[in-house]
Amino acid sequence: MDGKEALDFGASSDFPSLLRRQGLLGPAAQIGPMNKRAEITPTESTTILAFKFSDGVLVAGDRRATSGNTVVYDRADKVLEIDRRSIMAIAGVPATAWEMARVLEHSFQFFRRTQLQEMSVDGKVRALSKLLRDNFGFALQGVGIVVPIFATYDVKVSPSARLYFYDAMGAQFEATDFAATGSGSPAVRGILYYENTWGKKPLQKIDQDEAVVVALRALDTASEADTATGGIDRHAKIFPVMKIVSADGILTLPEEKIAELFHKRVA
Amino acid sequence: MIEEPYRWVEAVATRRDYIEMQLATGSPVVALGYSEGILLLTVGQQKLFEIYDRIALGAIGHPGDIERLRMAAIELASSEGFTRSVADVSLRRLAYYSLSPVMKNAFEQIYGAPFLARLLFVEIGTSLADDLFLEVEYDGAINLHPSNGGNTPFAVLAASKKSAEQMAEFLRKRFQSGKDLSATLELALDTWTVGQSKTDEAMPAEDDIRRQWRERVGSGTISAAVLERNSNRAVRYRAVEASELAPLIAK
Structure with a gap:
C-alpha cells in the first residue's frame, strides 16, 4: 500500500471518478484551440418543456431526432427517469445525453448505497452541472452539446416540486413555474408564459388533464415552425412522451390517455 | 520462523482461532425466503446493506473490514451494471471471481491483516429457483446454500459454527415456504434468538424462545430489509420500515 492509497479514506469515491479510474469514462473534454469545425453532423433532438402544476411537475418532450435536415428517428425518448423522484429531459445530442443520464442514474444509486443515505436535491442538481461542465469541450467542438432540464420532488421541503434548467456550460437555474429548452423552445416559452400569466388559472393551479392539454398544444405549436421538433404525428399516431413527478414518485402517462386528450381538446 | 511449512500451518491455525474469537460476539443475521421475496433480519448496529439492484449483504465482523468489503462489492457491481447491464451483475461472479481470492490471500499472508468479517449475500432471481444465498468466510471459503x-x-x-448449525436446524423444522412478511419477520426473530444462545447451552425449547426475545434483543434495535421479487422498480432492495417492525417489538 503506497502513501497515496493509505490516505484515501474513500472520500473521493464518487461514481464518475470511479469510472475514470477504471477507464470506463473519458476524461473531461479539453478546451483547446480549434482549427476546424467538426466534420460530422451530429444527431440532435429537441423540444423539451416542463412546468409545475397542482400535483407536481410535468415534463414533456417530442420524439424526433434529426441530423442536419434529415429526420433520423421518430420515436426517441428524451424524457428519462433518473431515480424514483427525478427526471432528466434532454435537448441536444442524444449520444452524449443518454450517456450522461446513465452516469447520473448510477451516481445517485452509488451514493445511496455507499453513503447509506439519499443524495440531497442540491447534490443531484450539482452532479448534472458537473457532467455538463466536463462535456463543454465537446460542445464547443460541435459534437456533443446537451441542454437538459432536471425535475425532482423533494419531500423534505416545501414547495416540494423542484425544476431546474441548464445551459451548455453547466450553469443551473431554478425555475419558479416553467422551463423549456431546445430549438422549438422560443414558441413554447411564449405559450407557457401566456398561459401562466393570462390563462384561466396559473399553471401551478391546473389539474393533470389540463396540464397534458397545455403541453400538447405547446409542442404542437413548436413543431409548426421548427423542423427539428416532431410535435404530434397524426398519421403514425406518435405522441410526445410525458412524465409526472410527484410525492408518489414518477408516473409515465399512458399513450392512450394522451391520445384521448389530444383528440378531445387539441386536434 | 515460518520458512518451515509446519510453522506456516501452525500460524494459520492460530490466526483462525484469533479471528473466530474476534467474531464470537457478533449478532447473527437471518435470511429467509417469503411470499414476495427474501427477508434479511438482524439486531444491533447497522449491518444490512444494499449492494446492487438485486443483491443485499448482511455481515458479522469488524466494521472497518465490513466497510472495505462492502465498498469493493458495490464498486464491482456498479461498474459492471454501468458498462453492461443490470442482468450481467452476478452474485456468483462477484463472490467467486472477485471477493474470495482477495480474502483468501489476506488470510494466508500471515504478516498482513486478515479480514475480520463473515459475509452473507443474497440475490433475488426471477423465480424461487434462481434465488441465491451465498456465504463468504473470512478465509475466502464460499458456502453456497441451495434453495432446493x-x-x-x-x-x-452466526458468530460460531455451533450457533449457525442450531439456527439451521431450527429453520429446517420450522420453515414453511410462501408465508407473508409479518409471519416471516417473527420466524426470523425466533431464529435470531436461537443463534444468540450460548454455544454450550442446549437449543432453547420452543416456548422459551419467545420469552427470550425481549432479554436477548435488549436495547438493540431490530433492523430488517427485503429484496422484492415482483417490484415494479429496478431496485428490489427496501429497508423494512419501523411501522412494519412495530408489531414485533410489541410482542
Missing part, C-alpha cells in the same frame, strides 16, 4: 427448488430458501450467519 424453493424448499429451503434460507441461510444464516
